[in-house]
Amino acid sequence: MxxxxxxxxxxxxxxxxxxxxxxxxxxxxxxxxxxxxxxxxxxxxxxxxxxxxxxxxxxxxxxxxxxxxxxxxxxxxxxxxxxxxxxxxxxxxxxxxxxxxxxxxxxxxxxxxxxxxxxxxxxxxxxxxxxxxxxxxxxxxxxxxxxxxxxxxxxxxxxxxxxxxxxxxxxxxxxxxxxxxxxxxxxxxxxxxxxxxxxxxxxxxxxxxxxxxxxxxxxxxxxxxxxxxxxxxxxxDSLLPATPTTATNRVPVIEFDQVTTNCLGTFTLAADIAFSPNSADLTQAADKLLAPIADALATCPDGRRINAYGHTAEVPGSGDGIGLSTARATNVLARLQQLGAPRNTIGIPTGYGDTRPTVDNTPNGAYREDLARLNRTVELTITN
Known part of the structure; x- marks a missing residue:
């Protein structure tokens, strides 16, 4: 060597x-x-x-x-x-x-x-x-x-x-x-x-x-x-043990309480916020994330369209999740229309299940719930 x-x-x-x-x-x-x-x-x-x-x-x-x-x-x-x-x-x-x-x-x-x-x-x-x-x-x-x-x-x-x-x-x-x-x-x-x-x-x-x-x-x-x-x-994504900071530098605060949007781009909806567990039923909290997107779509130029791509985590013995992810993507698009997004902006729902994970939630064959949460999403993409 x-x-x-x-x-x-x-x-x-x-x-x-x-x-x-x-x-x-x-x-x-x-x-x-x-x-x-x-x-x-x-x-x-x-x-x-x-x-x-x-x-x-x-x-x-x-x-x-x-x-x-x-x-x-x-x-x-x-x-x-x-x-x-x-x-x-x-x-x-x-x-x-x-x-x-x-x-x-x-x-x-x-x-x-x-x-x-x-x-x-x-x-x-x-x-x-x-x-x-x-x-x-x-x-x-x-x-x-x-x-x-x-x-x-x-x-x-x-x-x-x-x-x-x-x-x-x-x-x-x-x-x-x-x-x-x-x-x-x-x-x-x-x-x-x-x-x-x-x-x-x-x-x-x-x-x-x-x-x-x-x-x-x-x-x-x-x-x-x-x-x-x-x-x-x-x-x-393995969490480092939290320890108190002793640093004293000045750092501005970044706010997360509002979701801003425009007429092009991608937004990822976390399933643990937007859906009931193991379900395609939307929660009330989902509306807080979807309403700004619906409002933006109502003012976007003609030709804009929003597509939804559902993803699930790999859970041993639970199938590929394609059915659940498709149902979630479908319900999100339907809810956007109910919240005011014009019908002609609503695109196609697609369910990928666990075939396109963000992270490997079974590293070395061991299932990890903290990583699985990152894979349970619906990705919304606005295109022209």
Whole structure:
């Protein structure tokens, strides 16, 4: 094997006051695997990138003198010791794991992580994805939830970093800080935190996005990742353990209580909000999401049409879900017409069942309900 076969690893955090605190211990398995894969000195290096901070590198490579430790037992002990040392260092200097610039700059952190990672390397992006800085300012982008791919297409290509040759994993999308509200004061001090109401009355705790907004975040960042030329783009929806944030940077709040729409685009309706369990019966909550779309369709130019595509999760022993997904798509289009969408804007319902999943909800053959929820959707697409 040659030296070029090593796989560099970078873990990048936005780590703002609007998100859970950094918990590197939650990535112990990934870090241990990385160190175990070391073939040459330095292969076990891990680079930490945090918004506004200079990258920090730790070497987890298990060594015996100037050679890789060959004894498996001693190798495991060394990796454990190196990892504990890394955790102790970041605990002693916790400020390096807190964003030092205002806003939530996902694209900037992504760019910095790419710069710190040679081609062939892996990047783990730990972020809520709720970017508030140009050119991905979701605080100012009214229709990003309806058409995330269209939003990405409007970004100047020169503002998207070149991720060619890197494998990207996104985790934490949609997770916000709830244990330490961004609009509170330090309980051990009378000094107001920069995100406190005393410091800026316009800044409040960031509410967690619902299923539809989380799906839009997934679509947005996967689309941008693919546009950046990464060799692979995946989402890990296993939740990182929530920890209180100690970051004090100022982050605008993104609102999710209104669904904005226009006459072109895509909106994903989460089944756990829109339908009764295992049913195609619409809930009252569905109207809050469908009414703005129906209103928009009533004012759209001639020729606009909305199609519905139903999706279900893979549930072992429960069939392919095509019948249920078709019924859900059909009922959504019918309800849009009842809410005022012109008949000539109503398109075709299609049920894909579990044949086109957003994520694999049976990884390694084990069914996971948290992932299954992400696959139970009706996708609405307005075209001309």
């Amino acid at each position: 040659t030296r070029s076969e090593a796989t560099p690893l970078t873990i990048a955090y936005t780590a703002t006051s609007a998100e859970p605190g950094v918990n590197i211990a939650a990535l112990t398995d990934a870090l241990t695997h990385h160190a175990n894969s070391a073939l040459f000195p330095g292969d076990g290096e891990v680079t930490l990138v945090v918004q506004g901070r200079a990258p920090v590198t730790f070497d987890l490579t298990p060594m015996r003198g100037d050679q890789i430790e060959a004894d498996m037992h001693k190798k495991a002990e060394q990796i454990n010791d190196q990892l504990n040392h890394m955790l102790a260092e970041v605990a002693a200097h916790s400020e390096i794991l807190e964003a030092s610039t205002n806003g939530l700059d996902v694209l900037g952190v992504y760019d910095q992580a790419i710069a710190a990672t040679p081609q062939g390397g892996e990047i783990v992006m730990v972020t809520s994805g709720l970017s508030t800085t140009d050119p991905v300012d979701l605080d100012a982008a009214g229709d990003w939830q309806l058409n995330p791919s269209g939003f990405v297409a409007q970004i100047n290509p020169r503002d998207i970093p070149d991720a060619q040759g890197r494998s990207i994993t996104w985790t934490g999308l949609g997770q916000t800080s709830t244990s330490h509200a961004a609009g509170t004061t330090d309980p051990t001090s009378t000094r107001a935190r920069p995100n406190s109401q005393q410091a800026n009355k316009k800044l409040h705790t960031q509410h967690a996005p619902g299923p539809a907004a989380r799906q839009a975040l997934h679509d947005l960042w996967l689309n941008l990742c693919e546009t950046s030329g990464a060799s692979s783009c995946t989402i890990d």
